[in-house]
Structure formats: C-alpha cells, structure tokens
Amino acid sequence: MTKTVLVTGGAGYVGSHCCKAFASAGWAVITVDNLSRGWRDSVRWGPLIECDIRDGTRVRGALEMYKPDLVAHFAALAYVGESVTDPALYYANNTAGTLALLESMRAAGCDRILFSSTCASYGVPQHVPIDEGHPQLPINPYGWTKMIIERMLEHYGRAYGMASVSLRYFNAAGCDPDGEIGECHEPETHAIPLMIEAARSPDRPFTVFGTDFPTLDGSAIRDYIHVKDLAQAHLLAGEMLIRQGGVHVFNLGTGVGTSVLELVEAVARIAGAAPAVLYGSRREGDPPKLVASFEKAARELGWHPTNSQIDFIVETALRWRDHPSAARRSSH
Numbered sequence: 001m002t003k004t005v006l007v008t009g010g011a012g013y014v015g016s017h018c019c020k021a022f023a024s025a026g027w028a029v030i031t032v033d034n035l036s037r038g039w040r041d042s043v044r045w046g047p048l049i050e051c052d053i054r055d056g057t058r059v060r061g062a063l064e065m066y067k068p069d070l071v072a073h074f075a076a077l078a079y080v081g082e083s084v085t086d087p088a089l090y091y092a093n094n095t096a097g098t099l100a101l102l103e104s105m106r107a108a109g110c111d112r113i114l115f116s117s118t119c120a121s122y123g124v125p126q127h128v129p130i131d132e133g134h135p136q137l138p139i140n141p142y143g144w145t146k147m148i149i150e151r152m153l154e155h156y157g158r159a160y161g162m163a164s165v166s167l168r169y170f171n172a173a174g175c176d177p178d179g180e181i182g183e184c185h186e187p188e189t190h191a192i193p194l195m196i197e198a199a200r201s202p203d204r205p206f207t208v209f210g211t212d213f214p215t216l217d218g219s220a221i222r223d224y225i226h227v228k229d230l231a232q233a234h235l236l237a238g239e240m241l242i243r244q245g246g247v248h249v250f251n252l253g254t255g256v257g258t259s260v261l262e263l264v265e266a267v268a269r270i271a272g273a274a275p276a277v278l279y280g281s282r283r284e285g286d287p288p289k290l291v292a293s294f295e296k297a298a299r300e301l302g303w304h305p306t307n308s309q310i311d312f313i314v315e316t317a318l319r320w321r322d323h324p325s326a327a328r329r330s331s332h
C-alpha cells in the first residue's frame with residue numbers, strides 16, 4: 001500500500017530534496033509551507049498546502065484529509081545571525097510553531113514525526129568527532145530552539161506515545177544530481193553557493209571568516225553532507241519509525257572535515273575559475289571544527305553517506321546554478 005508523508009517546509013532546500021526522495025521511493029507526498037523562505041516551483045512531487053504550521057485549523061484539516069503515515073518536519077527559520085538579533089521570531093516560528101504542529105498531529109491522531117535538528121545544538125564541541133552522547137550546549141538562539149524541540153519530542157514520546165526521530169544534520173550541501181532542484185536561500189549566507197557566486201562574478205568576492213582558528217590552515221572546519229544523502233537518511237528513518245516507533249536521535253554527517261580554504265580550492269578546481277577571496281575576521285559564534293560521528297545511524301538505520309565527496313558536492317551545486325529556476329531566483 002502507498003505510504004504518505006506530510007512534509008512541512010517542503011518548498012525549502014533540504015525539504016524539497018526529501019520530497020523527491022520519498023516520491024522516488026513510491027510515497028505520496030504532501031507539502032505544507034508558508035513560502036516565507038521557500039519556492040513554489042520547488043514543490044514538484046505532490047500538492048502544496050500554502051499555510052503556516054501554526055495555523056492549527058488548516059494543518060489539522062490536512063492531516064485528517066491525507067492521513068499521513070508520517071510527518072517530516074523541516075519548516076523553520078535557520079539563520080544563526082538573525083536568531084541572535086531577533087530571537088522572538090525564532091522562538092515563535094520554530095519552537096511555538098513546532099508545538100502547534102505537534103498539537104495538530106495529536107488532534108488528528110497522527111503520531112510519527114521526523115525532525116530536522118542540527119549540530120548547532122552541540123555548541124562548541126568538547127571533542128570531535130561528535131557523537132550523539134556529546135553534551136548539547138547551543139551558543140545561539142537558533143540552536144536553542146532546535147534543542148528545546150528535541151526535548152519536547154522526548155516528552156511527547158513519553159507522555160503521549162508520539163514516535164520521533166531527530167536528525168542532527170551537519171552542513172547540508174550540494175544539490176539534486178539531476179539538476180531539478182537546488183539550494184536557494186534569500187539572502188544566501190552559506191559558504192558553497194557564495195564561493196560559486198564569487199567564481200562566477202569576480203565583483204562578488206568570497207570572504208573567509210577567520211584565518212586564526214587552531215586548524216592546519218587556520219580556517220574553520222565543517223562536515224559537509226550531500227543533501228541527497230540526507231534525503232536517504234530520512235527515508236530510512238521514516239521506515240524505521242513505522243516499523244518500531246520510539247524516540248530516536250541521529251547525527252547525519254560524514255566523519256570527514258573540510259576547511260573553508262580547502263572548499264575554496266575545490267570550487268576553483270571544479271568551476272575552472274578561482275573565486276576572488278578576501279580574508280576577514282571570525283563570524284561570531286562559529287566553532288573551529290564540527291565533525292560528526294555517524295556510527296549510530298550506520299548501525300541502527302543502515303545509513304552511509306555515498307554522495308558526499310567534496311568534489312561531487314561542488315559539482316552538483318554548480319550544475320544547479322545553471323538551471324533556469326536558479327538563474328530566475330538570483331536575478332530577484
């Protein structure tokens with residue numbers, strides 16, 4: 001029988017790639033998105049219900065109508081800097097928004113959820129690679145909103161039997177290898193799209209935030225995970241949740257760290273043009289090194305990242321920049 005997933009935030013970057021993966025695996029996909037940060041033309045694998053996750057009447061109506069086996073919850077605001085200057089927006093949208101969603105789910109009798117959490121909930125790591133048992137001490141409001149949601153899910157599991165998987169992504173990167181959808185944030189703050197922009201337009205140089213980190217080349221190290229690998233993990237986690245329920249947490253990363261300067265080199269190599277680079281000071285709240293241990297996801301979900309070589313990440317991101325939808329958006 002066809003399984004159904006209701007995807008909040010399905011018009012966004014990670015959400016739309018997951019919609020494609022679920023649809024390719026034969027699931028029916030319904031997107032709920034208010035398009036505050038998403039794109040109507042990224043919703044291609046089922047209907048879009050254009051509404052806010054806090055609109056209890058419409059969300060409950062959608063859940064009662066489609067009776068999804070699972071909710072995959074991506075909808076959130078996700079700019080660290082914005083969360084520092086306007087925390088109220090983040091607590092209202094992310095934390096209160098998720099509470100409203102959970103209440104709509106309870107009212108509609110829907111009791112399984114996949115949640116987009118983040119390695120930003122760990123704060124400055126005490127050791128790397130970071131495993132799921134590492135203490136969580138976020139250093140910005142965005143990270144706190146996500147950590148509080150994880151606690152809500154634990155409590156909802158215990159009290160109401162709500163089954164959940166919190167997936168703590170490291171740095172989502174790359175785009176659909178078929179070139180149909182890609183990364184598009186407005187404004188764009190993520191390293192790889194900005195480096196590609198700089199390689200394409202010499203008048204828009206890329207600024208390296210910090211050259212004095214305690215790393216080999218002085219720039220910060222992150223664990224870049226291809227969005228296609230993330231999508232595959234959501235499928236596996238969804239299937240596991242339907243089989244066995246429970247409350248789970250998994251890191252999704254590769255175990256490999258790449259420095260900002262190594263990324264610049266990769267973009268130069270693959271784009272065939274070196275991005276113009278400026279060297280700036282550290283961005284507030286940026287830890288020197290974030291690298292995941294994904295052993296638990298490998299063991300319990302059978303998940304392995306297979307698309308996350310840096311060259312492939314950059315290659316797919318570049319392919320997307322040539323897509324007419326990406327060009328339309330960047331000319332906004």
Ligand SMILES: NC(=O)c1ccc[n+]([C@@H]2O[C@H](COP(=O)([O-])OP(=O)(O)OC[C@H]3O[C@@H](n4cnc5c(N)ncnc54)[C@H](O)[C@@H]3O)[C@@H](O)[C@H]2O)c1
Nearest residue numbers: 009011012013014033034036037038052053075076116172
């Ligand atoms: N991109 C990353 O590297 C990364 C890393 C860790 C975690 N995450 C998490 O993954 C999720 C997706 O991130 P993304 O990069 O795809 O972001 P995105 O901004 O591209 O997508 C988020 C989507 O949610 C929608 N949305 C936001 N608030 C909403 C609301 N109240 N009601 C309905 N829709 C709403 C937006 O319109 C957008 O389409 C987020 O929860 C983010 O915190 C992302």
Ligand SMILES: O=c1ccn([C@@H]2O[C@H](COP(=O)(O)OP(=O)(O)O[C@H]3O[C@H](CO)[C@@H](O)[C@H](O)[C@H]3O)[C@@H](O)[C@H]2O)c(=O)[nH]1
Nearest residue numbers: 078118119120170171189190191207208209220260283286
């Ligand atoms: O113009 C830029 C932009 C970024 N960076 C650096 O590049 C790395 C990656 O930065 P970015 O792509 O902005 O990602 P993060 O700040 O690491 O945040 C992403 O990854 C987090 C998990 O690590 C998620 O929680 C966030 O939602 C997501 O935006 C960091 O070291 C940045 O300091 C620069 O040097 N210059």
